[in-house]
Amino acid sequence: MMRYSAFSVFLQGLTGNKGWASAWGSPTPKSHYDVIIVGGGGHGLSTAYYLAKTFGFRNVAVLEKGYVGSGNVGRNTTIIRSNYLLPGNNPFYELSLKLWEGLEQDFNFNAMVSQRGVLNLYHSDGQRDDYARRGNAMRLHGVDAELLDREQVRKMVPFMDFDNARFPIQGGLLQRRGGTVRHDAVAWGYARGAASRGVDVIQHCEVTGIKRDGYRVIGVETSRGFIGCDKLALATAGNSSVVADLAGIRLPIESHVLQAFVSEGLKPFIDTVVTFGVGHFYISQSDKGGLVFGGDIDGYNSYAQRGNLAMVEHVAEAGVSMIPALARVRTLRSWGGIMDMSMDGSPIIDRTHLDNLYLNAGWCYGGFKATPASGYCFAHLIARNEPQETARAFRLDRFERGYAIDERGAGPMPNLH
Amino acid sequence: MASLITCPHCGRRPTQEFTIRSDASLKRPAPDASQADWHDYVFLRPNPRGRHSEHWHHSAGCRRWLVVERDTVTHEVYGVRDVVSDLAGGAR
Numbered sequence: 022m023m024r025y026s027a028f029s030v031f032l033q034g035l036t037g038n039k040g041w042a043s044a045w046g047s048p049t050p051k052s053h054y055d056v057i058i059v060g061g062g063g064h065g066l067s068t069a070y071y072l073a074k075t076f077g078f079r080n081v082a083v084l085e086k087g088y089v090g091s092g093n094v095g096r097n098t099t100i101i102r103s104n105y106l107l108p109g110n111n112p113f114y115e116l117s118l119k120l121w122e123g124l125e126q127d128f129n130f131n132a133m134v135s136q137r138g139v140l141n142l143y144h145s146d147g148q149r150d151d152y153a154r155r156g157n158a159m160r161l162h163g164v165d166a167e168l169l170d171r172e173q174v175r176k177m178v179p180f181m182d183f184d185n186a187r188f189p190i191q192g193g194l195l196q197r198r199g200g201t202v203r204h205d206a207v208a209w210g211y212a213r214g215a216a217s218r219g220v221d222v223i224q225h226c227e228v229t230g231i232k233r234d235g236y237r238v239i240g241v242e243t244s245r246g247f248i249g250c251d252k253l254a255l256a257t258a259g260n261s262s263v264v265a266d267l268a269g270i271r272l273p274i275e276s277h278v279l280q281a282f283v284s285e286g287l288k289p290f291i292d293t294v295v296t297f298g299v300g301h302f303y304i305s306q307s308d309k310g311g312l313v314f315g316g317d318i319d320g321y322n323s324y325a326q327r328g329n330l331a332m333v334e335h336v337a338e339a340g341v342s343m344i345p346a347l348a349r350v351r352t353l354r355s356w357g358g359i360m361d362m363s364m365d366g367s368p369i370i371d372r373t374h375l376d377n378l379y380l381n382a383g384w385c386y387g388g389f390k391a392t393p394a395s396g397y398c399f400a401h402l403i404a405r406n407e408p409q410e411t412a413r414a415f416r417l418d419r420f421e422r423g424y425a426i427d428e429r430g431a432g433p434m435p436n437l438h
Numbered sequence: 439m440a441s442l443i444t445c446p447h448c449g450r451r452p453t454q455e456f457t458i459r460s461d462a463s464l465k466r467p468a469p470d471a472s473q474a475d476w477h478d479y480v481f482l483r484p485n486p487r488g489r490h491s492e493h494w495h496h497s498a499g500c501r502r503w504l505v506v507e508r509d510t511v512t513h514e515v516y517g518v519r520d521v522v523s524d525l526a527g528g529a530r
Binding site for chain 2: 262271275324420421434
């Protein structure tokens with residue numbers, strides 16, 4: 022693999038930039054792989070990367086029905102954080118944040134990891150208590166958290182409407198190590214890192230069937246013919262129910278659409294990530310200058326990668342309530358991604374009732390920040406047949422056993438998480 | 439998603455007047471049904487890509503529970519009926 026560095030940029034600049042090799046090829050599918058990963062998004066590619074790098078697998082394929090990064094890894098609001106309350110979640114997301122911190126050096130790709138902080142605002146005494154509890158839980162897990170009062174928040178983000186009649190800003194919970202990452206670069210970096218270690222990243226190859234012999238998967242039918250495998254791993258969040266159905270599995274998941282927005286480019290305005298406590302609204306500024314923001318899921322089952330105007334209006338109202346200056350900003354683009362909304366708001370990384378079929382699903386709208394740990398833990402499960410320590414709680418049968426990880430406390434109503 | 443939904447009682451109304459509950463194809467088990475049946479009902483979803491029926495509540499209108507048939511890919515609405523029409527005894 023060609024190593025990227027300041028020196029290689031300099032050297033290529035002298036020779037007309039003609040020497041850059043492609044980051045991953047377009048291999049023809051082999052007839053058999055040790056592991057096939059379905060889904061060439063962030064989680065599938067990071068799984069392949071860690072399988073090859075950490076667990077020594079060489080004969081691995083990633084099958085992607087579109088192109089690398091065409092799904093949710095390119096459709097999120099690029100936020101990373103580990104500000105979770107529950108013991109089943111927090112250590113996992115903290116592992117992910119630690120992996121983010123070393124990721125660029127690890128896979129030799131500039132993913133623009135920026136730890137600019139994530140600030141959750143609170144607007145009432147009750148919400149303050151809730152955030153204090155969450156912050157304390159984080160600190161007990163060894164994760165950084167600071168509870169800020171109104172004046173400390175004002176110092177950080179002075180342009181907000183602190184005296185909003187309905188939602189006055191009283192303070193916030195800050196995780197300084199949170200931040201943003203260039204999302205496309207994450208897919209590209211993992212694809213390149215996996216391909217350079219012998220993984221076949223096969224694009225435009227849709228899985229149409231899962232072939233079984235009793236309780237063993239022997240391969241997959243695809244748009245490019247049958248491909249055999251020893252182990253099959255599904256990482257198709259958004260379409261998990263459709264793909265799992267090929268193996269006769271019904272999941273505790275509904276697919277919902279979540280919209281995101283970007284404004285025209287502005288001069289530096291917001292140097293952190295801020296979330297408003299009204300339902301949901303979050304905003305940051307990309308390095309190009311666009312304000313990147315989003316809100317809640319639309320609330321109805323959908324596989325269409327576009328949302329409804331009612332939610333556009335709601336997000337705009339929440340944004341202007343928080344930062345009145347946003348009323349003058351023009352929105353450039355909006356888009357939708359399909360979320361695997363699970364029944365408790367937490368993901369699934371587990372084996373299934375088939376011996377060699379592994380499932381990675383149910384990421385709700387928290388999948389992007391989890392990308393490195395999800396890949397690492399899924400690779401661990403595939404390689405060793407036992408869960409990685411921080412992902413033990415993400416079992417498929419947890420609902421049956423009464424161990425739901427319900428961060429929001431909303432019950433089995435996916436459109437409320 | 440369509441911006442207007444035709445409520446059988448109120449006519450064409452904005453989508454925002456409705457509250458979506460969940461999949462209308464699920465059948466509530468008997469109170470003494472097995473743990474497994476209850477688990478399936480409460481937690482598992484067919485989550486179809488395509489035609490889907492849902493329980494909608496016209497919460498800012500007539501407050502009736504409705505069944506909306508629609509497509510989860512195209513967002514086309516095929517039909518709306520009162521839940522009563524699904525019960526034994528027929529339509530009201």
